[in-house]
Amino acid sequence: MRLSLARADFDLNVDLTLPARGITVLYGPSGSGKTSVLRCVAGLERARSATGQGQETSAHVAVGGEVWQDDATGVFLPTHRRPLGYVFQEASLFEHLDVRGNLQYGLKRSWRGALLAQGRRALDEAVALLGIEHLLTRRVQQLSGGERQRVAIARALATGPRLLLLDEPLAALDAARRQDILPWLERLRDELRLPMLYVTHSADELARLAQHLVVLERGQVRAAGPVAQVLAALDSPLVVGEDAGALLQGTVLERDAIWHLARVGFAGGELSVRDEGLPVGREVRLRVLARDVSLALAEPRQTSIQNLLPAVVDAIAPDAHASQVLVRLRCGESLLLARITRRACEALGLCPGLPVWAQVKSAALVR
Numbered sequence: 001m002r003l004s005l006a007r008a009d010f011d012l013n014v015d016l017t018l019p020a021r022g023i024t025v026l027y028g029p030s031g032s033g034k035t036s037v038l039r040c041v042a043g044l045e046r047a048r049s050a051t052g053q054g055q056e057t058s059a060h061v062a063v064g065g066e067v068w069q070d071d072a073t074g075v076f077l078p079t080h081r082r083p084l085g086y087v088f089q090e091a092s093l094f095e096h097l098d099v100r101g102n103l104q105y106g107l108k109r110s111w112r113g114a115l116l117a118q119g120r121r122a123l124d125e126a127v128a129l130l131g132i133e134h135l136l137t138r139r140v141q142q143l144s145g146g147e148r149q150r151v152a153i154a155r156a157l158a159t160g161p162r163l164l165l166l167d168e169p170l171a172a173l174d175a176a177r178r179q180d181i182l183p184w185l186e187r188l189r190d191e192l193r194l195p196m197l198y199v200t201h202s203a204d205e206l207a208r209l210a211q212h213l214v215v216l217e218r219g220q221v222r223a224a225g226p227v228a229q230v231l232a233a234l235d236s237p238l239v240v241g242e243d244a245g246a247l248l249q250g251t252v253l254e255r256d257a258i259w260h261l262a263r264v265g266f267a268g269g270e271l272s273v274r275d276e277g278l279p280v281g282r283e284v285r286l287r288v289l290a291r292d293v294s295l296a297l298a299e300p301r302q303t304s305i306q307n308l309l310p311a312v313v314d315a316i317a318p319d320a321h322a323s324q325v326l327v328r329l330r331c332g333e334s335l336l337l338a339r340i341t342r343r344a345c346e347a348l349g350l351c352p353g354l355p356v357w358a359q360v361k362s363a364a365l366v367r
């Protein structure tokens, strides 16, 4: 997609190619233009061609090879002709219909004639995927906030979309309801062959759901790419701030009943973390904050920190405060970040290529 749009305080300028399946998180502070991007993709607002640096860029939106907007050739499909699902912060369900009625509404408009049977199948699949069979005869007023959102997502999926747009779908829910619905979103991400553009400014949702990440700031793309890479990029705006850290993809290898620890393997080593009851073999994400990683030149012994990983310094960058630096480490195929003082960095003589031991004080399963 290539979009330009005048906003009140800045111009939105986005030029992105995104994966054809899985969740791409659009992340950024309030007012950075995330919703505007979704609205342009949906055709609710019309992005314009822009002239910049002597070059004209014409607005272009294509999904899976299907062109929805192309100013160069004058194509602009209206929203109702774009096969997409749009899920908002608050599920806009019809209060006078039950859940089944809500799901069936629009089915006949999305799937005409002979395709209606296919639509019914899509609806059944969506109902099963979101685990809402038991809610079908409920009135909308009898649903919790999380259940309403699951119904809204199922309704969007039942139209057979080629793209799912989700604009802060959990923002209106309390923490407990958010936890309830996250596993369903993970399931959509892992089981559907569908691209999803997911807007959030929650670092938790990002760590848990994102496979691809786009960081927006005042309408400009500040960083974009696979989530682990963007989170470990020392020039990424997400790296600055207390929550800077790495995201590792791992598998539960063993659960230790005596110490209540789970051993998690990742491409680069193993870490012991608090056992959260997840079964052996389960794929998990681990978040290792930069402030919880310290460095040593020799293998540390007799230390309380038992997660020790051999690593190599990959890059060093200044941190937000002048007393600190961020050190990126290559640990097998994975990247870790360590936040240490500039003085320690000097004293250890750290430089790219130097082998070190990373001491991981704490790592958390993302859930």
Ligand SMILES: Nc1ncnc2c1ncn2[C@@H]1O[C@H](COP(=O)(O)OP(=O)(O)OP(=O)(O)O)[C@@H](O)[C@H]1O
Pocket (backbone or CB within 6 Å): 006, 007, 008, 009, 028, 029, 030, 031, 032, 033, 034, 035, 036, 037, 201
């Ligand atoms: N129709 C419009 N015309 C001009 N400016 C607009 C219009 N709609 C929104 N804006 C402005 O554009 C900026 C981006 O808004 P947008 O809703 O896209 O941001 P956002 O990142 O989704 O924010 P939030 O997280 O708060 O929802 C804001 O400053 C907003 O005031």
